[in-house]
Amino acid sequence: MNLISIYKAFLVSILLFSTSVAVAEVEHDFQRLVPNYVSERYTDDLNKLKQRRLIRALVVPSRTDFYIRNGKISGLVVKLLDNYEKSLNKGIKKEDEKIQIVYVPIDFDQLIPYLLDGKGDIAASFITITGARTKLVDFASSHTRTINELVITNRNSNISLSSLEDLAGKEVYVLKGSSYIEHLEQLNKTWPDNPIKIVEAQEHLSSEDIMEMLNEGIIDITVVDDFKANLWAKVLPNIEVRDDLIINSSGFVGWAIRKNNPELKQDLELFKNKVKKGTLLGNILFNQYYGRDQKLANLRSPEEREKFSKHVELFKKYADQYELDYLKLIAQAYQESGLNQHLVSPRGAVGIMQLLPSTAADKNVDVANIKVLENNIHAGTKYMSFLKTRYFDDPEIKVEDQMFFALAAYNAGPANV
Known part of the structure; x- marks a missing residue:
């Protein structure tokens, strides 16, 4: 994904929602963006990354996690990485000796491929940890915040769902490369003669964009993580979050790193434990971006x-x-x-x-x-x-x-x- 895709992701639906930010939010210059085609390929672990004084974070454009406002980059992931950068540079006085984290924006389905290809060092997105993914990469996760993947519908649709079985034969539109696909495919094994019709969204569309499409009646059913669905339900009046229809329950999310980077994994896990659910900083950050809807509702x-x-x-x-x-x-x-x-x-x-x-x-x-x-x-x-x-x-x-x-x-x- 290059700068075209960054702008596709931001401009597809910016006319519906604001990217205004909360008080005391960190912002970095646009120059911290590194298009993937100028990113050198290497798979170094933390010690060598410190020698380079550079860590590349693979990020996915989102109105809560990573976005551009007035030429500055902001969001929950940016805030977390800013705190991680500070922890890496603790005790380092000279500016030219400090480690800098830069951002490589890509589509969600490319996070793990780009990581494995050496185009980034951390896949810094809320990636659900699944068996298939753990065969490819390791995860840094605090394992404290569990995620349910919920069915979301348009409340004005004629489609009636009383149980997961009612999804059989119906079209479900989901984020490309997401764990929702894996879990829907597992459901399809239950009714192979009338499977769910799984439709992967175009690669530049986020779960937020898909929920907008659902809200406008363009699609009827999708699947989204509970914390995202509950936030967006506050500003999208036509979406209905079905807490009773759970595709996958009590999952964990984390940032992905390569299996040959144990030093980076250990360091990230130490950091994650400082910002996990229940810690003061972790709760403040999560609530700032996912606990309230003011900044999403501005353009409405x-x-x-x-x-x-x-x-x-x-x-x-x-x-x-x-x-x-x-x-x-x-x-x-x-x-x-x-x-x-x-x-x-x-x-x-x-x-x-x-x-x-x-x-x-x-x-x-x-x-x-x-x-x-x-x-x-x-x-x-x-x-x-x-x-x-x-x-x-x-x-x-x-x-x-x-x-x-x-x-x-x-x-x-x-x-x-």
Whole structure:
């Protein structure tokens, strides 16, 4: 997964939900992102990683665990890894001797393959520990927080489920590469003549995206971990969490490491025990991201919808002029500024599209006075069009992906994509 996929994951549904963060949340610069294609392959254990002063965390984009806001990376996994980085650097005074954790965003189904291939050192996601997976990798887990995998339905659907047996013959749409597939396949052994029709989602869709699809009536049934389902049920009014329909009960989740990295496993387990359920830090972090729904609900509020309505016609106007997708543009603007024309970044980026005045003045953009809302949207759209045409108008790049390349380049720079 490269920067295109990062942006696919963030922009698919950013128009429905906010990525605003809680007070005192850690943020890191966008430069801590390492696309997998520039990540050297190696399988070192902790001592050699310390010599490199670099640990690569494989992460999955998510509105709670790992996301980008205003050019910064945040989330529960980022917070946990930040604390782990501090523990690794305890007692080290010189900045150039400290170990840094960088982030390699990939799709969920690629976590273990990339780990085994040496493209990362920790698969830092909430991965359910299963027999099949433990044959491939080891896990660092505190084994204190148990997870139930629950059936989730659309409460307005005509489908009636009174027991797991009622899933027979029905289509269940689930996260690609997830343990839900393994556990649904085990259920299918119970009724082989009328199996559950397991549909794996496209690789860039998260469980959150799938629940949104369920909420909108696009699909009827999915399976999700209980803590995620219970959080999202607070802001998605049409989803029904079936606590009585459990696909797998009392499972454990953990971060994955290679089997030939015992030092890293031991060190991570020591750290995990400091942030596990029941510890002060562990409870604070979990509740900050999964115990409340305010940050998820922001874009569903009348105020946020009014922001969208207020600006959408201008985005349509300039998207049409430059033959771009206005929804992707407005999603980019929301990620950049929260649709706030008055925002000025520490680097001097201005307005709703967070454009530098020097970029707006460049001959390839040439739009004056970007402190004016319409000019800002015009300049940002024209710059996006320039990026797409100049750098990514290549027949070998799928038309769909050309725009995602441009979106990624808008933040990271075309040389880094």
